[in-house]
Amino acid sequence: MTTASSADHPTRRDFLFVATGAAAAVGGAAALWPFISQMNPDAATIAAGAPIEVDLSPVAEGQDIKVFWRGKPIYISHRTKKQIDEARAVNVASLPDPQADDARVKSGHEQWLVVIGICTHLGCIPIAHEGNYDGFFCPCHGSQYDSSGRIRQGPAPANLPVPPYQFVSDTKIQIG
Amino acid sequence: MSGPSDYQPSNPALQWIERRLPIFGLIHSSFVAYPTPRNLNYWWTFGAILSFMLGIQILTGVILAMHYTPHADLAFKSVELIVRDVNYGWLLRNMHAVGASMFFVAVYVHMFRGIYYGSFKEPREVLWILGVIIYLLMMATGFMGYVLPWGQMSFWGATVITNLFSAIPYAGESIVTLLWGGYSVGNPTLNRFFSLHYLLPFLIAGVVVLHVWALHVAGQNNPDGVEPKTEKDTVPFTPHATIKDMFGVSCFMLLYAWFIFYMPNYLGDADNYIPANPGVTPPHIVPEWYYLPFYAILRSIPNKLAGVIAMFSAILILCFLPWLDSAKTRSSKYRPLAKQFFWIFVAVCILLGYLGAQPPEGIYVIAGRILTFCYFAYFLIVLPLLARIETPRPVPNSIADAVLAKTGSKSTPMVSTAIVLALAGALFAGSIDSAKAAEGSDKPPGNKWSFAGPVGTFDRGALQRGLKVYKEVCASCHGLSYIAFRNLAEAGGPGYSVAQATAFASDYKIKDGPNDAGDMFERPGRPADYFPSPFPNEQAARAANGGAAPPDLSLITKARSYGRGFPMFIIDFFSQYQEQGPDYVAAVLQGFEDKVPEGVTIPEGSYYNKYFPGHAIKMPKPLSDGQVTYDDGSPTTVAQYAKDVTTFLMWTAEPHMEARKRLGFQVFIFLIIFAGLMYFTKKKVWAESH
Structure with a gap:
């Protein structure tokens, strides 16, 4: 930097340099925003992530189906009486991620379990009706979930998440 | 980059790195302590402007490539989806498309500056030739980039330009097939153009490094064309040149932003908003404005092979400029005749550009031939001759002398030439659509549109x-x-609510499927449809x-x-x-x-x-x-x-037109304030050097 002259107006000069530097910094920071923001989902992707409706009537007891919402597999299980009883008999406090079964299903529709079928460990898709707990088994690293989609064994830290959904009628749900 | 630097960072961590990789010393000697002639004018800021544009093009280009689909069936649509759906997609696309034009504006100024001030002369021949290579790479990159949106002009531009190679005797047809990857321009062509369009800018960046290296070995030329002799002739690159360059860049950004936010399609061609159609050629094939002078030369020669040779020669002849113009005096400032012929040459180039956009008929063909002759005559006759017969005016002993002589009688040729060039550029660019003058139809009457002008919004x-x-x-x-129906509820649109747009959508029957039985079915529309x-x-x-x-x-x-x-x-x-x-x-x-x-x-x-x-x-x-x-x-x-x-x-x-104009207004306010601050900062920094 030049230091010699303009000792007569040091403050004015410094102010100018600071103001210019500040304007450059503010402008540069503001200009960054579009370049970052463009990475977020675009409007078409967001619109395509709107709620979907699923007809449950063809799903028999003991059967489960997989639907996709926002690119994620959603397991919809029509649980048997045995599965429900198992899920409710367990001591909630003993679970790695304690949550009661009735907090994971809609009351009056206990036979329907709706969970996002993505292992909470590292994102693989667990296989339904496998493992020791009448629920899901993840083949990647051996996590096991019970008939309520709760983690029981293996490296996964949390239960299979329940997506936002509601019953539109007794045989139809809206996910999202 | 002139010898090992004695620069030592004060921070011990940096010192540790510096002993193993002297990168800070390199930066310091190249961009901080580097002595720059003190008499450089604003034409010298175009080097920095070009670096800035290259950076912008690579940055926006990498981002656009994240959203673009290089497939013949999807490319056009993917560009539209970028503009419509991606956050700020319209801005990034405009920046990139307009950026290409701005890059060429800057490179032409930079090249004409080099010719005027004799920057190609000994010892800067390699520096100049590297510049010509960069220019060639830019032309190839620009051409392939223009193909990517896969509109009508993209497709037919690709067809015409690749067919240039069919003029090569014997091997021509095989070469063209090789370029296409098929029997005509098609999906393989688009795919490889995309790949190469991504690659070439990095080659450009590499050659730019060589260009700057060569520049720092030979040192910068200057308006008086005399080499710096003493300390008094130079100032350190930082802060003097950096601040001046940044002021130049901020002024250039005003022009750039004018196009991005207010005239994004002014330099483009309406036909490129029509998806590529291999069965219909647009009535007037016109390249982007920056190729027009060479296109005019191509069309002036009535023989296919000769035309192609003339066109490529027109560019390659620049490589030989250091030997064609062998005058000892560098700067045209001290060459009264060369100066006049330089401006005639500029006019010839601009007029060739104008002709390149006109239909190849009648007077335009004859004018094209005369100007093509003039173009080559400048290099092959005028410059060699002037070197022998012209008596230059005496050059100053040193840069310091030249600066001292100048103070007092401050002429401003810069401003007037800038105005002339701006007008000429506009003439050039606008000539594209004048070439497309609708034949056999009346001119549509103008209307008063609510969305016209810098603050116009949709009614x-x-x-x-x-x-x-x-x-x-x-x-x-x-x-x-x-x-999509959802667009009806978006800001800047018809102003419906989401519920209204949803209701509007549900009136439509949308084909969907297949369902579980494998059948297609109809369902009511949704906002996303x-x-x-x-x-x-x-x-x-x-x-x-x-x-x-x-x-x-x-x-x-x-x-x-x-x-x-x-x-x-x-x-x-x-x-x-x-x-x-x-x-x-x-x-x-x-x-x-x-x-x-x-x-x-x-x-x-x-x-x-x-x-x-x-x-x-x-x-x-x-x-x-x-x-x-x-x-x-x-x-x-x-x-x-x-x-x-x-x-x-x-x-x-x-x-997103309303968002474009709104953001444009904010950007302009900022840029004007910033350019003003830069101007005063520059004045302060240079105060003791003048």
Whole structure:
């Protein structure tokens, strides 16, 4: 930097340099925003992530189906009486991620379990009706979930998440 | 980069690195302590401007590549989706497309500066030749980038340019097939152009490093063309040159932003908003403005091979400039004759550019040949001759002397030449559409559009009425395939609520499927669905409409234009008039006349339209008074319908127009303040050097 002259107006000069530097910094920071923001989902992707409706009537007891919402597999299980009883008999406090079964299903529709079928460990898709707990088994690293989609064994830290959904009628749900 | 630096960082961590990799010393000696001649004028800031543009192009290009699909069936659509759906996609696309033009503006100034001040002369020959290589790489990159949107001009530009190689004797056809990866320009061509378009800018960046290296070995030339002799002749690069360059860049950004936010399509071609169609060539194939002088040279030679050779020679001859102009005096400032011929040469280049955009007929061909001769004569006759016969004026002993002599009598040739160049550039750029002057049709009358000008917004009422007109009239034949129902509720649009847009969508039957049984089925529309097209495919559309497929209307107001002619297109640059498309669409809708004028024959199954090129349109008169009812009391006349539906179609062509202008206003306020601050900072930094 030049230091010699303009000792007569040091403050004015410094102010100018600071103001210019500040304007450059503010402008540069503001200009960054579009370049970052463009990475977020675009409007078409967001619109395509709107709620979907699923007809449950063809799903028999003991059967489960997989639907996709926002690119994620959603397991919809029509649980048997045995599965429900198992899920409710367990001591909630003993679970790695304690949550009661009735907090994971809609009351009056206990036979329907709706969970996002993505292992909470590292994102693989667990296989339904496998493992020791009448629920899901993840083949990647051996996590096991019970008939309520709760983690029981293996490296996964949390239960299979329940997506936002509601019953539109007794045989139809809206996910999202 | 001149010898090992004795620079030592004070920070111990940096010292540790410096001992192992002397990168800070390199940066310090190249961009901080580097002595720069103290008499450089603003023409020298274009080097920094070019570096800035290269950075912007690579940055925006890498980002666009994240969203673009290099496939013949999807490329056009993916570009539209970038502009419509990606956050700030319209901004990034405009920055990149306009950026290419700005890059060439800057490179032409940079090159002419080099010629004027003799920057190519000993010992800077390699520096100059590296520059020519960069320029060639830029041309290749720009061309391939223009192909990527896969519009009509992209496709036919690719066809014409690749066919240049078919002029090569014997091997030509095989080379062209090799370039195409097929028997014609198609998907493999697009794919490889995308790959190469991504690669070449990094090659450019590599050659730029060599260019800067060579520059720092030889040292910068300067307006007086005398080498620095003592300390007094130079100033340190930082802060002097850095601040001055940054001020230059901030001024250049004002021009750049003018295009990005207010005239994004001024330098483009309306035909490129029509998806590529291998069966129809646009009536006037025109390259991007920056290739026009060479295109004019190509067309001036009536022999295919000779034309191609002339065109490439026109560029390659620049490599030999250091030996063609062997005058000892570098700067044209001290060469009275060379100075005059330089400006004649500039005029020749600009006029060649103008001719490149005109149809190759009549006087234009002859003028093209004369100017082509002049172009080559400058290099092959004028410069070698001047080197021998011209008596230069005495050059100053040193740069310091030149600076001292200059103070007091401050001339401002910079300003006047800048104005001349700006006008010439506008002439050049605007000549594109004058070449496309609609033949055999009247010029559409201008309208007063709510969305015109720097603060124009869409008239919501007109958008809503226009949607009604589209739905009840146009939609029976024309698709609107880039518009989703959700768009109707978006900011800057017709102003419907999400609930209204959802209800509007549910009136439509959308084909979906297959369901679990494998069958396609129909369901009510959702906001995410797009307007369904009236025909399942183009063949069906043709069959139902007497052989002419009704075009999709999403982009129609940007895909249609008409020639404005000289000097209107220059005024348009300043007045921001860019409503050729809407004016044309509104005019065609009202241009039907039952009485065909004498001398015009309209074939069976066609209708007379005053404004349609060639007058014979396959579409029957679509609108008549009272056809669509309006709830808001607006007149139910053809004129009102045409205006409303055109406003609506302008919105469908550019749904983010209001956001563009709003952000543009903010950016301009900032840039003006910033350029002002830079100016005063620069003045302060240079205060003791003058």
